[in-house]
Amino acid sequence: MAMAYLAWRLARRSCPSSLQVTSFPVVQLHMNRTAMRASQKDFENSMNQVKLLKKDPGNEVKLKLYALYKQATEGPCNMPKPGVFDLINKAKWDAWNALGSLPKEAARQNYVDLVSSLSPSLESSSQVEPGTDRKSTGFETLVVTSEDGITKIMFNRPKKKNAINTEMYHEIMRALKAASKDDSIITVLTGNGDYYSSGNDLTNFTDIPPGGVEEKAKNNAVLLREFVGCFIDFPKPLIAVVNGPAVGISVTLLGLFDAVYASDRVSQLLESKRSGKQREMRAFESSFSVASHKQATFHTPFSHLGQSPEGCSSYTFPKIMSPAKATEMLIFGKKLTAGEACAQGLVTEVFPDSTFQKEVWTRLKAFAKLPPNALRISKEVIRKREREKLHAVNAEECNVLQGRWLSDECTNAVVNFLSRKSKL
Numbered sequence: 001m002a003m004a005y006l007a008w009r010l011a012r013r014s015c016p017s018s019l020q021v022t023s024f025p026v027v028q029l030h031m032n033r034t035a036m037r038a039s040q041k042d043f044e045n046s047m048n049q050v051k052l053l054k055k056d057p058g059n060e061v062k063l064k065l066y067a068l069y070k071q072a073t074e075g076p077c078n079m080p081k082p083g084v085f086d087l088i089n090k091a092k093w094d095a096w097n098a099l100g101s102l103p104k105e106a107a108r109q110n111y112v113d114l115v116s117s118l119s120p121s122l123e124s125s126s127q128v129e130p131g132t133d134r135k136s137t138g139f140e141t142l143v144v145t146s147e148d149g150i151t152k153i154m155f156n157r158p159k160k161k162n163a164i165n166t167e168m169y170h171e172i173m174r175a176l177k178a179a180s181k182d183d184s185i186i187t188v189l190t191g192n193g194d195y196y197s198s199g200n201d202l203t204n205f206t207d208i209p210p211g212g213v214e215e216k217a218k219n220n221a222v223l224l225r226e227f228v229g230c231f232i233d234f235p236k237p238l239i240a241v242v243n244g245p246a247v248g249i250s251v252t253l254l255g256l257f258d259a260v261y262a263s264d265r266v267s268q269l270l271e272s273k274r275s276g277k278q279r280e281m282r283a284f285e286s287s288f289s290v291a292s293h294k295q296a297t298f299h300t301p302f303s304h305l306g307q308s309p310e311g312c313s314s315y316t317f318p319k320i321m322s323p324a325k326a327t328e329m330l331i332f333g334k335k336l337t338a339g340e341a342c343a344q345g346l347v348t349e350v351f352p353d354s355t356f357q358k359e360v361w362t363r364l365k366a367f368a369k370l371p372p373n374a375l376r377i378s379k380e381v382i383r384k385r386e387r388e389k390l391h392a393v394n395a396e397e398c399n400v401l402q403g404r405w406l407s408d409e410c411t412n413a414v415v416n417f418l419s420r421k422s423k424l
């Protein structure tokens with residue numbers, strides 16, 4: 001009964017103005033006829049807007065969204081009533097059932113109304129639609145924003161899993177150089193969409209200059225050395241918000257960051273699996289379709305690609321996680337979950353996917369309130385001991401990679417990847 005009451009309270013409290021709740025448990029809903037205007041397109045747009053919610057709207061609102069979504073798409077509740085101990089599904093059933101015989105059109109309108117009432121939390125979303133017109137300050141492959149003392153550099157090639165092409169290497173360097181001089185206190189790198197980054201864009205190997213593959217390999221080695229050098233020399237606290245899978249150079253560079261926060265769905269899914277509710281948990285999540293993140297994983301398939309470690313990882317990874325664990329990743333290509341990467345010291349902290357963005361950004365905003373000079377000086381005290389060594393390691397890694405990129409092993413691996421979808 002308590003859950004049913006919650007659902008009724010929910011219906012009563014968060015009913016948009018077009019609905020009048022008159023009694024419980026049979027909820028008589030009188031619709032404002034003029035309110036029933038939401039088109040299917042409005043409804044679909046609202047569903048997409050829910051994906052952009054930065055702040056978790058809370059279970060009550062999510063239950064309401066679920067109920068209205070089901071009523072708008074399937075009509076009155078047609079599910080068998082779950083058992084009293086099946087709390088998640090019971091709450092969902094109660095919320096849907098509480099809508100009684102509300103017509104689909106009215107449910108659709110009220111869904112749209114409810115989502116639009118959440119719109120303030122949409123404005124500062126940390127996830128933006130691919131190709132959004134928020135490409136500020138002249139970046140094509142990034143969205144760079146600066147607020148609350150934080151400069152956020154967001155990889156914005158979500159349709160390509162945020163693969164880093166030549167343009168993006170240059171833009172990340174430009175953004176880092178600007179961030180090192182602006183008035184922000186900390187700098188954050190993150191990904192737009194379901195991936196953090198799938199690493200080097202393998203089509204980088206296809207545009208061969210007049211000097212041939214040797215010239216291409218040399219140009220890439222020069223680019224890579226300058227790119228990694230920007231991370232070695234970056235003077236402010238540099239933090240990675242790993243919102244999804246990370247591959248290759250996007251993983252190896254993490255050894256040069258000052259903090260790495262990652263989302264982890266495994267805990268939630270493991271919990272729901274244990275309680276036999278994985279299907280329901282996924283349905284529950286998908287019915288809300290709040291920002292759909294993949295679990296953050298960390299993969300450095302260099303041997304598979306005929307390549308070798310970069311980003312100073314040949315030095316930082318053995319120091320961070322032990323030579324044996326570094327070998328597993330860098331030589332044998334073991335893919336780590338966020339939890340494993342945290343246990344090995346590559347990730348600072350892992351957060352549940354459902355609260356990841358909220359918890360991480362709350363913490364980052366607190367960091368950004370710390371005295372900026374103390375932050376810079378403390379980072380310098382730590383980094384200066386290693387800076388010369390890191391530049392030497394970077395130079396050596398780039399020289400080795402320059403040779404690797406000319407090898408048959410690398411060429412075959414890149415051709416295999418690009419030809420799997422007839423990219424060549």
Ligand SMILES: CCCC/C=C/CC(=O)SCCNC(=O)CCNC(=O)[C@H](O)C(C)(C)COP(=O)(O)OP(=O)(O)OC[C@H]1O[C@@H](n2cnc3c(N)ncnc32)[C@H](O)[C@@H]1OP(=O)(O)O
Nearest residue numbers: 159160161163198199200201202203220224247248249421
């Ligand atoms: C010049 C400096 C060089 C520095 C060298 C650094 C070394 C490295 O970074 S090595 C690591 C390189 N990265 C990879 O090997 C990852 C390759 N990508 C994949 O294995 C898969 O795409 C994925 C596991 C990341 C995702 O697979 P999924 O099936 O979910 O999606 P896809 O359909 O494969 O990808 C969507 C779309 O994006 C394109 N894409 C993804 N990753 C890359 C990439 N690294 N390079 C180029 N393109 C990539 C993929 O081709 C798809 O494109 P289409 O939609 O057009 O088919």
